Amino acid sequence: MNNYFVILAAGKGKRFHKNHPKQFFYYKNKDIIDHSIEKSIKSNLFKKIVVVTNNLQKFKNKKYPKSIKFIKGGKERSDSSLKSLKYLKKFKPKNVLIHDAARPDFTINLLKKLTNQLRKNKAVIPFIHSKDSTKYKLKNKIYNLERKKIILTQTPQAFRYKDLYELAIKQKVKIADEATLFIKNNYKIKFISGENKNNKITYKDDIKYHKTFFGIGFDIHRLVKNKKLYLGGIKIPFHSGLKGHSDGDAILHAIIDALLGAMRKKDIGTYFPNNRNKFKNIRSPKMLKPILDNLNKENFSINNLDINLICQKPKVSKYRNKIINSISKLMALDKHKINLKGKTVEKLGLIGKEKAIACEVIASVAKYE
Numbered sequence: 001m002n003n004y005f006v007i008l009a010a011g012k013g014k015r016f017h018k019n020h021p022k023q024f025f026y027y028k029n030k031d032i033i034d035h036s037i038e039k040s041i042k043s044n045l046f047k048k049i050v051v052v053t054n055n056l057q058k059f060k061n062k063k064y065p066k067s068i069k070f071i072k073g074g075k076e077r078s079d080s081s082l083k084s085l086k087y088l089k090k091f092k093p094k095n096v097l098i099h100d101a102a103r104p105d106f107t108i109n110l111l112k113k114l115t116n117q118l119r120k121n122k123a124v125i126p127f128i129h130s131k132d133s134t135k136y137k138l139k140n141k142i143y144n145l146e147r148k149k150i151i152l153t154q155t156p157q158a159f160r161y162k163d164l165y166e167l168a169i170k171q172k173v174k175i176a177d178e179a180t181l182f183i184k185n186n187y188k189i190k191f192i193s194g195e196n197k198n199n200k201i202t203y204k205d206d207i208k209y210h211k212t213f214f215g216i217g218f219d220i221h222r223l224v225k226n227k228k229l230y231l232g233g234i235k236i237p238f239h240s241g242l243k244g245h246s247d248g249d250a251i252l253h254a255i256i257d258a259l260l261g262a263m264r265k266k267d268i269g270t271y272f273p274n275n276r277n278k279f280k281n282i283r284s285p286k287m288l289k290p291i292l293d294n295l296n297k298e299n300f301s302i303n304n305l306d307i308n309l310i311c312q313k314p315k316v317s318k319y320r321n322k323i324i325n326s327i328s329k330l331m332a333l334d335k336h337k338i339n340l341k342g343k344t345v346e347k348l349g350l351i352g353k354e355k356a357i358a359c360e361v362i363a364s365v366a367k368y369e
Contacts, residue, residue: 002047002092002093003046003094003095004049005097005156006085006098007033007051008073008077022102022201025201028368029302029332029333035104036099036103037051041065041068045111047091047093049067056070056072069087076174078168085161089165095118095158097114098155099155099157103199103201110198114192117192122187124159124190125157125179126154126192127152129152130147130150151191154198163182208368211366212365213263213365215258216360217260219250219251220250220356223242224241227242227243229242230248231250232249232327233285234319236319245281246281247283250309251307254361256287258361258363259295259363261363262365298367301366302363304364307338307339307340310359311342312347312351312352320342
């Protein structure tokens with residue numbers, strides 16, 4: 001495997017927002033650019049991933065694998081692309097994929113198709129057919145174009161590094177994409193089916209919100225001796241743990257219920273019934289994962305979580321940051337979107353007597369089209 005991945009993210013995106021580059025706009029639980037970074041890492045197809053940006057400071061406080069390299073971009077897209085190719089030269093790459101950060105919705109399957117096709121081709125370009133009737137304007141005349149002959153090219157675009165570098169180094173004028181270089185120089189290109197969802201975000205209207213939905217989750221468990229206490233996915237030092245068919249993590253259970261409510265998908269018991277042995281003593285992070293997968297699959301994005309942990313002891317303030325960090329990591333959700341409050345019940349009832357812990361959560365989610 002001698003593949004390298006380049007993400008072009010140096011543009012200002014003035015058509016999107018005059019003061020805020022679109023690659024840093026929040027979309028489906030993360031910055032637009034982070035979708036491309038995370039998918040390229042998760043694919044395990046690349047030795048190194050190069051992010052070309054004019055906002056290097058944006059990435060200083062984020063943790064990335066050593067395979068990620070951030071370099072300063074150029075004035076034009078073609079300048080940034082050439083800078084990345086020059087940087088990669090010392091690694092002697094065989095293949096390179098060039099991708100626009102403004103396309104966050106491509107799939108890892110597309111990356112696999114592109115790299116597989118590079119075994120027999122020097123350039124592989126994904127495309128889709130136009131859904132609209134297309135015209136061509138020349139001076140004051142309008143001409144009809146045959147729609148079935150019109151193709152719309154996408155990124156990532158895949159190339160043999162040597163060929164792309166040789167063409168790019170000679171190029172004197174700015175180009176829309178790297179495929180243009182190969183077409184202008186009469187190189188053979190392999191065109192493959194792209195993905196209809198792999199749209200480029202250019203204007204704010206390209207991100208279509210549907211509605212905001214809310215869900216309420218609640219969970220309560222008795223405290224019992226000789227059991228570990230888990231809250232928010234981490235073990236809390238305490239004299240008792242929460243009784244349940246699973247690990248009894250009241251926070252994660254309430255989060256799951258709140259998300260299911262926001263998606264209108266019934267409740268946690270529907271997916272993890274307490275009469276099934278396969279869920280006996282299951283850790284709650286494993287229960288949370290398929291719910292998050294379903295959330296992402298249906299194009300929901302979490303706006304925020306408001307968590308109310310109701311217990312006499314342990315004191316929530318002592319573990320608040322650790323619990324929030326755990327939830328943030330488990331859900332790939334920014335910490336500023338998670339609020340955790342601790343409430344006592346003035347020593348009333350089972351909770352007040354330190355015999356139970358309860359949790360309620362309100363989740364707000366947005367639906368993207």
